Structure formats: structure tokens, C-alpha cells
Amino acid sequence: MPQQRFPKVEVLSIAPHAISFILSETDTSMANALRRIMIAEVxxxxxxxxxxxxxxxxxxxxxxxxxxxxxxxxxxxxxxxxxxxxxxxxxxxxxxxxxxxxxxxxxxxxxxxxxxxxxxxxxxxxxxxxxxxxxxxxxxxxxxxxxxxxxxxxxxxxxxxxxxxxxxxxxxxxxxxxxxxxxxxxxxxxxxCPVAVATYRFWPIITINEEACNMLTLEQKQELVEACPDRILALDEITNNLVAVENAYEMATFTEDLKMAQEAMKKRPEDEDFVSVVHSTDRFVFSVESTGAMDAEEILLSALRVLKDRLNYLAAEVEKLKD
The missing domain is CATH 2.170.120.12 (DNA-directed RNA polymerase, insert domain)
Structure with missing residues (x-):
């Protein structure tokens, strides 16, 4: 018996022509299904x-x-x-x-x-x-x-x-x-098609290894801040410790340069990373823009209704097969 999930939607910003929200406690299959329905079946x-x-x-x-x-x-x-x-x-x-x-x-x-x-x-x-x-x-x-x-x-x-x-x-x-x-x-x-843009990104999980960062000089910390083009890191003005910037989830799309900068600073290749950025597998940031035919909020609600109907139809067909 698969584990039952209860997906949640958290609205970040909303306007008549655009909406940004977080879909959480689900997986990529559900996120992509919702995106494709907004594009093709509303x-x-x-x-x-x-x-x-x-x-x-x-x-x-x-x-x-x-x-x-x-x-x-x-x-x-x-x-x-x-x-x-x-x-x-x-x-x-x-x-x-x-x-x-x-x-x-x-x-x-x-x-x-x-x-x-x-x-x-x-x-x-x-x-x-x-x-x-x-x-x-x-x-x-x-x-x-x-x-x-x-x-x-x-x-x-x-x-x-x-x-x-x-x-x-x-x-x-x-x-x-x-x-x-x-x-x-x-x-x-x-x-x-009711949408001009319908995309989602994986929520980034940014972890700062405080113990390892304490071994770095202020210049090295500043180098890590500048290494990432998305500027997801900053230096605390009081403690000079590395911290993740506010709303880093909006910018953490390219962290390869940060990875390379850390590798150059390590004394041994097997040492732990100073900063790790991994993608969440159950949290997604959606951005939806309307063409004007519908409000962005209504596009999302309509897509959820279509998805519900599709799942109900699938459940009914499965029950017929059991009979």
C-alpha cells in the first residue's frame, strides 16, 4: 500500500496576470502533471x-x-x-x-x-x-x-x-x-493555451557547514560569496559568518562555480563541502503567467479541477478492472 500524500499549495505572490506558489509534500510526477495540465488541458x-x-x-x-x-x-x-x-x-x-x-x-x-x-x-x-x-x-x-x-x-x-x-x-x-x-x-x-509561462523549479536546500567555514579566512569566505553568480550567500555584518540570503530559493539555479571554488579551497579532496546546495524532491516553486484569457489564479484552480477529474476517472477504471 503506497504512502498517502497530502500536497499543499502556498502562494508567494499573486496578480491578475501572474501567480507564484510553492507546491510541497508531493513529488516530481505530480508537479509535472500540474504544469502540463495548465499548458494543455485547461x-x-x-x-x-x-x-x-x-x-x-x-x-x-x-x-x-x-x-x-x-x-x-x-x-x-x-x-x-x-x-x-x-x-x-x-x-x-x-x-x-x-x-x-x-x-x-x-x-x-x-x-x-x-x-x-x-x-x-x-x-x-x-x-x-x-x-x-x-x-x-x-x-x-x-x-x-x-x-x-x-x-x-x-x-x-x-x-x-x-x-x-x-x-x-x-x-x-x-x-x-x-x-x-x-x-x-x-x-x-x-x-x-491560457498560459504564456508555466514553469517550476526545485526548492534549493542550502546547508552551511559552520565548523568547516571557521577554518576559512575572511578573504576566502568573500570568495565563496562572489563565486556563485546567483549570489545566494552573504557575510553576516557582525560575525562575518557565511549565511544564506533571504529569498535564496528564487536565485539558486546555477551553483557549479560555487562547487568549483570550494574544491580549490579544500586541503584534501575528501573533505566536506563548506556550503552544499541540493534540490528538494518534494518542494517546487511554480511561476505562472497568463495570456489574458483567464486570471492566473483561475488557471491554477481550473488545472486542479481537471487533475482531480482525471484521477477520479483513473480510479473508476481501475475499479472496473478489479470487477
């Missing part, structure tokens, strides 16, 4: 079908359709300000009972931008400039679903556009289309 909404009525821009239909598919589409539950899990509100297109498409399995966007018409309403100094068609020109038939124009308020303040650029139009050019967005997962296509 359902989101993305534009999947584009129907053109007019396209006289410099880009062909397929190029624009590809750009539209990569625009993050955000579902915001009624009464909430956060980008939520669309799985409760929509069903996959292939599982819907409708003949073609309906409000239960798809969202319809319309885009109609004519340079000549818009040009008449622009200031004189802007009338001859190209017109940038952005994600704000996509009009949704569902008030709960809209493009994520910017990742954060800071990005919005720094941007020179009104949203995600799609194409530029010049005099006489017109773009009119209808886009159908559907729910899916990035196992099918990367446009449904």
Missing part, C-alpha cells in the same frame, strides 16, 4: 472559424484568421471582475446537440472597419495615416465574452494602440468579417 475560448464578407487589406484571409485565433478571448462570469473558467458556461463544439452552432457552444464576433468611413471622423493631421484595426473592433454577441485587449493596466498605459493590432488599412480598404469563437484546449491547438 479549457479556454478562442476564435476557431472566420467568415469573410470583404477583405481588401494587404493581408490575405488565412493570415488574418490566424491572427484572430491568437487573440486571447476572456470569459467574465456575471457579477465578477475576474476572468473565469468557461467550462461551466460552455460545452465543446463537438459535444453540443445543436446542428451548426448555438449560444451554448459558441460566441459570435463581428468586425466591420472601412478606412474611408472612419477617415472622415478623424482629425485632419491623422486622415492620411494608416488605420490600425485592433481587437476593440471585434463586437461580441455575448456580453460576458470579449477579447483581452491588454494583459494589465500597465501594459495598457504604455501601449500606443487601443488593443491587439490585427491589420492596418489604407485609403479604399475595407475589412468585414464574422468570427466564431469556441471552447477548446491547447492539446488541440495552441490558440487555446
Amino acid at each position: 479549457p479556454t475560448i478562442a476564435i476557431d472559424l472566420v467568415e469573410y464578407a470583404e477583405n481588401s487589406s494587404v493581408l490575405n484571409d488565412e493570415y488574418i484568421a490566424h491572427r484572430l485565433g491568437l487573440i486571447p478571448i476572456r470569459y467574465t462570469p456575471e457579477g465578477s471582475m475576474k476572468g473565469g473558467d468557461c467550462h461551466q458556461a460552455f460545452v465543446p463544439h463537438r459535444e453540443c446537440l445543436c446542428y451548426d452552432r448555438c449560444a451554448r457552444c459558441s460566441v459570435e464576433f463581428e468586425l466591420d472597419v472601412n478606412f474611408d468611413k472612419v477617415n472622415q471622423t478623424r482629425p485632419d493631421q491623422e486622415r492620411d495615416l494608416p488605420l490600425t484595426v485592433t481587437s476593440r473592433d471585434l463586437m461580441s454577441n455575448n456580453i460576458l465574452v470579449a477579447p483581452a485587449h491588454f494583459l494589465s493596466e500597465e501594459e495598457q498605459d504604455e501601449s500606443h494602440d487601443e488593443g491587439i493590432s490585427i491589420v492596418k488599412l489604407g485609403p479604399g480598404q475595407h475589412l468585414k468579417l464574422k468570427a466564431i469563437a469556441r471552447m477548446g484546449i491547447s492539446k488541440e491547438h495552441s490558440k487555446w
Whole structure:
């Protein structure tokens, strides 16, 4: 009977577009499963079908359709300000009972931008400039679903556009289309991927051998501090002893130089290390950044729900085999 584990999640920092947390009391298999689910199996909404009525821009239909598919589409539950899990509100297109498409399995966007018409309403100094068609020109038939124009308020303040650029139009050019967005997962296509970054690192265990360090001179201790490019060590201002810096877990990624510096200081090769850095096998530091389609917190919660469903399904199949 395997030992039962109770994994824990400790949030280090959280923002709408990013989250950092510690997953502990588990092993690499669970950490990697959670990471892969966040990348490939969390359902989101993305534009999947584009129907053109007019396209006289410099880009062909397929190029624009590809750009539209990569625009993050955000579902915001009624009464909430956060980008939520669309799985409760929509069903996959292939599982819907409708003949073609309906409000239960798809969202319809319309885009109609004519340079000549818009040009008449622009200031004189802007009338001859190209017109940038952005994600704000996509009009949704569902008030709960809209493009994520910017990742954060800071990005919005720094941007020179009104949203995600799609194409530029010049005099006489017109773009009119209808886009159908559907729910899916990035196992099918990367446009449904909710994360821009989803990585984890092993928690470093830094051990300082006080007895061995007492045999070092102050210059040698300083050499050890400077040997590691991540600067995970420092000298105590009072005792001049080596100490691990605060938040060293964020930086302890490359310690090979520290290992080589210690080997050069040892009197005998078999002597113990002055400082040892090993990776924990049951503690992992995750960093997750959203594309804007969902809040980072909701991506984690959705991934945990998917993982739970997968494990329940596996348990049920195993029970069938026993029968």
C-alpha cells in the first residue's frame, strides 16, 4: 500500500496576470502533471472559424484568421471582475446537440472597419495615416465574452494602440468579417493555451557547514560569496559568518562555480563541502503567467479541477478492472 500524500499549495505572490506558489509534500510526477495540465488541458475560448464578407487589406484571409485565433478571448462570469473558467458556461463544439452552432457552444464576433468611413471622423493631421484595426473592433454577441485587449493596466498605459493590432488599412480598404469563437484546449491547438509561462523549479536546500567555514579566512569566505553568480550567500555584518540570503530559493539555479571554488579551497579532496546546495524532491516553486484569457489564479484552480477529474476517472477504471 503506497504512502498517502497530502500536497499543499502556498502562494508567494499573486496578480491578475501572474501567480507564484510553492507546491510541497508531493513529488516530481505530480508537479509535472500540474504544469502540463495548465499548458494543455485547461479549457479556454478562442476564435476557431472566420467568415469573410470583404477583405481588401494587404493581408490575405488565412493570415488574418490566424491572427484572430491568437487573440486571447476572456470569459467574465456575471457579477465578477475576474476572468473565469468557461467550462461551466460552455460545452465543446463537438459535444453540443445543436446542428451548426448555438449560444451554448459558441460566441459570435463581428468586425466591420472601412478606412474611408472612419477617415472622415478623424482629425485632419491623422486622415492620411494608416488605420490600425485592433481587437476593440471585434463586437461580441455575448456580453460576458470579449477579447483581452491588454494583459494589465500597465501594459495598457504604455501601449500606443487601443488593443491587439490585427491589420492596418489604407485609403479604399475595407475589412468585414464574422468570427466564431469556441471552447477548446491547447492539446488541440495552441490558440487555446491560457498560459504564456508555466514553469517550476526545485526548492534549493542550502546547508552551511559552520565548523568547516571557521577554518576559512575572511578573504576566502568573500570568495565563496562572489563565486556563485546567483549570489545566494552573504557575510553576516557582525560575525562575518557565511549565511544564506533571504529569498535564496528564487536565485539558486546555477551553483557549479560555487562547487568549483570550494574544491580549490579544500586541503584534501575528501573533505566536506563548506556550503552544499541540493534540490528538494518534494518542494517546487511554480511561476505562472497568463495570456489574458483567464486570471492566473483561475488557471491554477481550473488545472486542479481537471487533475482531480482525471484521477477520479483513473480510479473508476481501475475499479472496473478489479470487477
